[in-house]
Amino acid sequence: MNEQKNMLIAAVLSFVVVAVWFVLFPPQPVEQPQEPTAQVSSTEGGAPAGGGATGAAPSGGTGPEAQAADTPRVTIDSDRVTGSISLRGGRIDELTLDDYRETLDDDSPNVTLLAPLGTPHPFLAVYGWLPTAETPVATPGPNTEWTLEKGDVLTSSAPVTLAWDNGEGMIFRRTISLDDNYMFSIEQSVENTTEAAVSLAPYAYVVRRGEPETVNFYILHEGALGKFDGVLNELDYGDMEDLEGSGGPGVRQQVVPVSNAGWLGFTDKYWMTTLIAPTGQPFDAVFKYVARPDGAEYRTEMRLPVQAVAPGATAAVATQLFAGAKELKTIEAYEAAGIPRFVDAIDWGWFFFLTKPFAQMLLFFEGLIGNMGWSIIAMTFCVKLVLFPLAYKSYVSMSKMKKLQPEMEKIKERVGDDRVKMQQEMMALYKREKANPAAGCLPIVLQIPIFFSLYKVLFVTLEMRHAPFMLWIHDLSAPDPTSWMNLFGALPWAAPDHSSMLGIVSIGVFPILLGITMWLQQKLNPMPTDKTQAMIFAWMPWVFMFMLGSFAAGLVIYWVANNIITFTQQYIIMRTQGVDVDVLGNVKRSFKRKKKAEG
Numbered sequence: 234m235n236e237q238k239n240m241l242i243a244a245v246l247s248f249v250v251v252a253v254w255f256v257l258f259p260p261q262p263v264e265q266p267q268e269p270t271a272q273v274s275s276t277e278g279g280a281p282a283g284g285g286a287t288g289a290a291p292s293g294g295t296g297p298e299a300q301a302a303d304t305p306r307v308t309i310d311s312d313r314v315t316g317s318i319s320l321r322g323g324r325i326d327e328l329t330l331d332d333y334r335e336t337l338d339d340d341s342p343n344v345t346l347l348a349p350l351g352t353p354h355p356f357l358a359v360y361g362w363l364p365t366a367e368t369p370v371a372t373p374g375p376n377t378e379w380t381l382e383k384g385d386v387l388t389s390s391a392p393v394t395l396a397w398d399n400g401e402g403m404i405f406r407r408t409i410s411l412d413d414n415y416m417f418s419i420e421q422s423v424e425n426t427t428e429a430a431v432s433l434a435p436y437a438y439v440v441r442r443g444e445p446e447t448v449n450f451y452i453l454h455e456g457a458l459g460k461f462d463g464v465l466n467e468l469d470y471g472d473m474e475d476l477e478g479s480g481g482p483g484v485r486q487q488v489v490p491v492s493n494a495g496w497l498g499f500t501d502k503y504w505m506t507t508l509i510a511p512t513g514q515p516f517d518a519v520f521k522y523v524a525r526p527d528g529a530e531y532r533t534e535m536r537l538p539v540q541a542v543a544p545g546a547t548a549a550v551a552t553q554l555f556a557g558a559k560e561l562k563t564i565e566a567y568e569a570a571g572i573p574r575f576v577d578a579i580d581w582g583w584f585f586f587l588t589k590p591f592a593q594m595l596l597f598f599e600g601l602i603g604n605m606g607w608s609i610i611a612m613t614f615c616v617k618l619v620l621f622p623l624a625y626k627s628y629v630s631m632s633k634m635k636k637l638q639p640e641m642e643k644i645k646e647r648v649g650d651d652r653v654k655m656q657q658e659m660m661a662l663y664k665r666e667k668a669n670p671a672a673g674c675l676p677i678v679l680q681i682p683i684f685f686s687l688y689k690v691l692f693v694t695l696e697m698r699h700a701p702f703m704l705w706i707h708d709l710s711a712p713d714p715t716s717w718m719n720l721f722g723a724l725p726w727a728a729p730d731h732s733s734m735l736g737i738v739s740i741g742v743f744p745i746l747l748g749i750t751m752w753l754q755q756k757l758n759p760m761p762t763d764k765t766q767a768m769i770f771a772w773m774p775w776v777f778m779f780m781l782g783s784f785a786a787g788l789v790i791y792w793v794a795n796n797i798i799t800f801t802q803q804y805i806i807m808r809t810q811g812v813d814v815d816v817l818g819n820v821k822r823s824f825k826r827k828k829k830a831e832g
Contacts, residue, residue, distance in 0.1 A: 311387075312414065321378055322547040333699075355440075361437075362405065364766060415556055419554060424542075431541075432794070434540070454500065459570070483524040495518055499533060505557070512573065561720070591686055605787070617799070632807045700787075717739075718739045744789055747778055751777060
């Protein structure tokens with residue numbers, strides 16, 4: 234009975250934890266960025282006063298304005314992204330990811346990442362310079378009309394250079410290049426043809442107008458993020474509205490001095506746009522919220538130190554802009570190339586020590602097998618193999634407990650209602666036979682963090698998005714699309730959507746297999762004699778079946794594979810320990826007990 238109680242506690246515990254994680258928060262969907270025009274004062278160290286530790290302090294003024302339809306643009310055309318750069322402000326404000334579509338439909342449009350002002354959800358990168366109070370020269374801003382000085386089309390092998398002459402002897406240039414994936418390199422330079430030294434502060438920022446549509450699921454961060462000197466900062470859009478620092482009327486901001494290395498920007502579930510400073514380059518990282526008459530504005534800024542430009546000299550500063558998909562291998566390659574802790578842009582969660590290896594393992598198997606569904610099953614085998622020594626001890630202990638059932642019944646008969654005496658004799662029996670009544674809980678307890686970690690991997694990693702398995706499973710990150718409510722597609726009507734209340738019970742083939750395999754696992758052991766325990770155990774597989782029915786198909790496939798392997802392991806081990814495992818007999822007895830209870 235102690236064994237059954239411990240099993241019950243562990244099972245109920247896992248049920249409660251999974252149920253909490255099952256609660257979803259409803260998504261909330263919701264446009265021109267405020268631009269720095271204030272002058273800054275230089276200091277002896279080369280950093281502007283009032284701009285934090287190292288950078289200029291963009292504040293006040295107006296932001297980029299929506300451009301006319303005939304504004305000249307520079308085309309972006311590479312193997313993985315297409316789009317354009319507006320010559321008004323030199324803004325990188327139009328970018329489409331050519332390898333990804335919005336849905337699985339053949340005619341689905343590609344994913345749009347950056348969008349110019351005047352579209353429903355403007356999202357763009359802006360660069361510029363600020364003058365210092367000592368040298369108040371005209372500098373290029375977000376609405377400056379640039380000219381294309383060099384290049385024609387921006388490709389992964391051909392950069393472009395934009396130029397602007399302020400008419401006062403200062404020539405500004407911006408050279409933009411793009412690699413084979415999603416990394417833009419931006420070199421801002423200024424040539425001083427005057428006879429006086431000039432001090433200028435370069436800056437860059439990424440801006441979103443209006444709060445974007447998000448998944449709005451509490452286990453996933455969407456919004457602003459940055460990694461500064463090894464410390465990860467995350468702010469969702471609500472957090473940015475509640476920032477305590479003031480940057481002027483209607484402006485809330487948080488300034489973080491960065492001494493050595495850092496990057497910051499905005500992340501969605503699968504896509505990201507971030508500004509990246511070279512390692513060793515100090516700057517001020519700024520998270521900013523601007524309340525505008527036409528809607529909210531969210532910004533992440535990189536304020537760089539003042540550049541002193543001697544007469545006849547040229548000063549330059551180089552930064553990078555990642556704008557693309559959060560592919561694990563691609564981001565790891567950028568980290569290996571010198572972007573510190575860039576892989577943390579993926580939300581690994583509390584169990585990062587499990588989620589990262591799981592993601593690596595899945596990608597390894599996917600590279601070997603070529604199918605992410607089978608890779609999940611292969612990873613399940615590996616996890617079960619690693620846990621086999623613990624599982625073996627657990628099942629051996631459970632086998633001993635089953636063998637001791639007759640002895641335990643004799644003790645109960647002998648001591649009657651004397652619970653203290655019964656407990657003492659039971660403990661003596663366990664000690665003598667080296668049996669551990671709590672050992673059966675271990676596999677279930679270990680399964681909980683593994684389940685959550687795999688769920689996290691399937692939920693946040695791009696590699697699961699639109700990844701097929703076989704037959705009707707075309708997207709492992711989405712629920713099983715079949716439903717018993719239309720006989721799995723045999724009847725000519727659509728099943729209820731999983732986001733609806735009716736969709737909770739509209740489960741498909743793999744959730745049903747999950748319930749059946751979990752139910753068969755229970756039949757390896759006789760049902761508890763206590764009616765309440767027996768009822769809870771009897772309902773648990775079917776509760777889990779419906780509860781996980783709207784989870785990602787990849788997660789349910791993992792659980793089904795895990796149940797089958799666990800059943801096989803336990804059956805074989807218990808037979809080798811001399812235990813008579815009567816699965817069919819237990820099934821028949823459970824049906825007889827149910828029939829008798831109904832009669």
